[in-house]
Amino acid sequence: MTRPELRLSSRVLHANIDAVRARIDPSTLMLVLKDDAYGHGLSWAVESALEAGVEWFGSYDIRSALAVRRVAGGDARIFAWVTSTDLEIDDALLQKIDLGVGTIDYLRRIIARAEALGTSARVHLKIDTGLHRNGILPDDWSAAVAEARRAERAGLLALEGVWSHIAEASDADDDDAQESFLEAVRIVGESGPIPAALHLTASAASWWRPELRGTLSRIGAFCYGIRSAEGPELDGIVPAAALVTTVIDVGEGGVTIGIGSFDGLPSTLAGALVGTPGGARTLTSIGHTDSHVEGWPGARLGDEVVLFGAGECGETSATTLAERIDTVGEEILTRLTPRVRRVVVD
Numbered sequence: 315m316t317r318p319e320l321r322l323s324s325r326v327l328h329a330n331i332d333a334v335r336a337r338i339d340p341s342t343l344m345l346v347l348k349d350d351a352y353g354h355g356l357s358w359a360v361e362s363a364l365e366a367g368v369e370w371f372g373s374y375d376i377r378s379a380l381a382v383r384r385v386a387g388g389d390a391r392i393f394a395w396v397t398s399t400d401l402e403i404d405d406a407l408l409q410k411i412d413l414g415v416g417t418i419d420y421l422r423r424i425i426a427r428a429e430a431l432g433t434s435a436r437v438h439l440k441i442d443t444g445l446h447r448n449g450i451l452p453d454d455w456s457a458a459v460a461e462a463r464r465a466e467r468a469g470l471l472a473l474e475g476v477w478s479h480i481a482e483a484s485d486a487d488d489d490d491a492q493e494s495f496l497e498a499v500r501i502v503g504e505s506g507p508i509p510a511a512l513h514l515t516a517s518a519a520s521w522w523r524p525e526l527r528g529t530l531s532r533i534g535a536f537c538y539g540i541r542s543a544e545g546p547e548l549d550g551i552v553p554a555a556a557l558v559t560t561v562i563d564v565g566e567g568g569v570t571i572g573i574g575s576f577d578g579l580p581s582t583l584a585g586a587l588v589g590t591p592g593g594a595r596t597l598t599s600i601g602h603t604d605s606h607v608e609g610w611p612g613a614r615l616g617d618e619v620v621l622f623g624a625g626e627c628g629e630t631s632a633t634t635l636a637e638r639i640d641t642v643g644e645e646i647l648t649r650l651t652p653r654v655r656r657v658v659v660d
């Protein structure tokens with residue numbers, strides 16, 4: 315092994331997905347795939363999830379939604395929620411991507427493109443429930459719903475869902491957000507059938523706040539085995555990836571390992587514990603393409619050193635590492651560069 319590896323376990327991803335689905339039942343899982351499936355690799359995540367029977371995928375942008383479509387085929391439901399250009403909308407309509415819509419302008423552009431292409435758009439309207447991160451304001455909601463219903467009657471749109479995003483930082487704020495969300499759903503119901511897909515919660519609220527779950531739950535982190543920073547361990551959830559490198563030099567004071575900041579390892583991680591054949595050892599310094607670790611008796615070239623991973627000694631998860639430097643596990647994973655080879659191990 316000449317470069318560090320992110321070892322991916324389809325078996326673990328599948329087991330995590332099963333644990334999440336059991337926990338959120340009867341809400342349906344939408345596996346969130348943004349940032350190249352949180353650094354794990356989009357194709358691998360989609361293929362493994364399909365084997366686990368996942369039917370809904372959430373990808374931030376349309377470009378990656380199209381990549382999901384290529385891997386998942388025609389039946390998968392794929393939800394893309396970032397406001398996009400008209401060219402991207404055309405691709406999305408042709409590939410039957412479900413579109414998250416958080417502004418009236420975007421709604422109008424989608425309707426116009428559906429008319430131009432002679433097709434119907436699958437739309438999930440987003441209500442702003444207080445996060446102010448893209449979403450139709452409550453004051454504009456009735457007008458937006460009326461426009462969507464008009465387009466629906468004209469055969470240009472199918473209102474498939476109502477959704478929002480919550481902070482998951484305080485229960486009280488999330489409760490308020492749910493109240494606004496349910497009010498928005500009620501208003502939608504006054505003008506026609508309530509859409510099948512109602513979704514509000516991501517990993518943490520889906521797991522811990524059953525009363526907030528809708529018919530769909532958009533979940534990324536917990537499926538990959540990334541627990542919340544400063545949050546508890548989760549029953550049945552373990553990291554789906556392990557970051558492993560090898561000893562490339564053995565010196566007097568310690569060993570050199572083949573991973574550094576060019577691989578995406580934050581240089582501020584110095585001081586963290588890593589797993590070695592001699593047990594947990596301190597990562598003493600981080601260079602560009604190599605780093606130093608305290609030695610152990612009998613250390614040899616080629617020995618494997620585990621930065622994080624399920625069941626290994628040393629630090630056990632990306633989140634544990636992240637907590638050392640006041641960030642979240644997602645950041646450790648999504649920073650890993652293409653120098654880190656993604657290898658499927660089981």
Ligand SMILES: *Cc1c(COP(=O)(O)O)cnc(C)c1O
Pocket residue numbers: 346348395479515516517518532533534535536
């Ligand atoms: C990232 C994201 C999610 C998933 O969040 P996790 O905490 O990783 O489960 C869900 N919804 C939206 C809108 C997101 O941006």
